[in-house]
Amino acid sequence: QLTPDFYNKTCPGAFAAIDKVVRAAIANDPSMGASLLRLQFHDCFVNGCDGSVLLDDTPTTKGEKTAAPNNNSLRGFDVIDRIKAEVESLCPGVVSCADIVIITARDSVVAFGGTPWTVLLGRRDSPIANFSGANTDIPAPTLNLSNLITSFANKGLNAIDLVALSGAHTVGQARCINFRNRIYNDTNIDPEYAKALRGICPITGGDDNLYSFTESATHFDNDIYHDMIKKKVLLHSDQELYNGGPLDRQVEAYSKNPEAFAADFGNAMINMGNISPLTGTSGQIRLNCRKVN
Ligand code: HEM
Numbered sequence: 001q002l003t004p005d006f007y008n009k010t011c012p013g014a015f016a017a018i019d020k021v022v023r024a025a026i027a028n029d030p031s032m033g034a035s036l037l038r039l040q041f042h043d044c045f046v047n048g049c050d051g052s053v054l055l056d057d058t059p060t061t062k063g064e065k066t067a068a069p070n071n072n073s074l075r076g077f078d079v080i081d082r083i084k085a086e087v088e089s090l091c092p093g094v095v096s097c098a099d100i101v102i103i104t105a106r107d108s109v110v111a112f113g114g115t116p117w118t119v120l121l122g123r124r125d126s127p128i129a130n131f132s133g134a135n136t137d138i139p140a141p142t143l144n145l146s147n148l149i150t151s152f153a154n155k156g157l158n159a160i161d162l163v164a165l166s167g168a169h170t171v172g173q174a175r176c177i178n179f180r181n182r183i184y185n186d187t188n189i190d191p192e193y194a195k196a197l198r199g200i201c202p203i204t205g206g207d208d209n210l211y212s213f214t215e216s217a218t219h220f221d222n223d224i225y226h227d228m229i230k231k232k233v234l235l236h237s238d239q240e241l242y243n244g245g246p247l248d249r250q251v252e253a254y255s256k257n258p259e260a261f262a263a264d265f266g267n268a269m270i271n272m273g274n275i276s277p278l279t280g281t282s283g284q285i286r287l288n289c290r291k292v293n
Pocket residue numbers: 031034035037038041072073074075139140141142148165166168169171172173174175176178235237
């Protein structure tokens with residue numbers, strides 16, 4: 001039901017307006033591109049791609065922003081607010097927050113030098129957030145390969161989608177709390193890499209200290225697959241993809257063929273964007289992405 005031309009008649013200016021705000025945000029803070037890309041994942045894995053991740057807590061209901069995988073970690077909500085304001089001034093009440101997340105993720109990858117894909121549109125916004133769903137459905141970096149595969153399968157995504165989408169970790173950063181156990185306890189990690197990271201992430205304290213996933217954390221390329229093969233990745237979950245198991249061949253293929261990775265990444269983003277959208281007369285077009293109408 002989603003289509004690429006959904007806003008062609010009702011808001012043809014939306015694409016240029018969104019891209020402009022995304023580029024300005026990245027020019028102001030290059031790390032923002034990664035954060036905007038991640039929002040699509042954390043929206044789509046919880047109740048589908050329905051903009052629920054954008055809802056603030058209210059006095060009576062908890063939103064998803066304060067769930068464990070998101071709290072003190074997700075960012076970019078102010079950029080989404082700026083985009084929504086621009087788009088509302090162009091065409092009031094037309095473009096959903098859920099679709100803004102999808103377009104913003106694509107534009108961020110392109111701004112980082114990645115390959116564009118055609119986004120499918122026509123999603124509507126959920127009137128409710130799912131705090132407990134955000135805690136259970138977003139995979140943790142401690143998961144092993146079979147649990148990662150299951151977590152993606154639960155959302156209708158296959159193992160190729162898992163390997164391709166994990167390529168998103170070619171950009172952005174992680175906090176020490178998410179890689180401490182790996183650098184002190186994992187054995188499938190390059191010893192020099194682990195040693196260097198221990199300087200940034202002590203055994204106690206420094207939970208929020210940041211480290212980049214790859215050397216070019218603001219350039220969208222296939223570096224993360226090279227790093228997996230070298231055992232120089234931050235997250236336990238990313239190394240699980242290349243650890244003597246069935247997906248090693250796919251990691252090697254993406255490391256050798258950046259075009260194949262780019263094509264599969266775009267397709268996997270489209271697949272992820274298809275998770276349980278609200279369409280037709282379901283849901284609403286929120287006027288402010290942070291609260292229900
Ligand atoms: C396969 C399962 C995944 C796990 C276990 C996982 C886990 C994580 C963790 C732990 C962080 C660091 C958060 C922090 O320290 O605050 C992170 C960051 C990030 N993730 Fe994932 N992730 C997964 C899949 C994805 C997918 C599918 C995407 C998008 C397509 C994605 C995009 C990102 C980006 C871009 C960042 C950096 C954010 C920033 O710098 O602000 N991740 N992820």
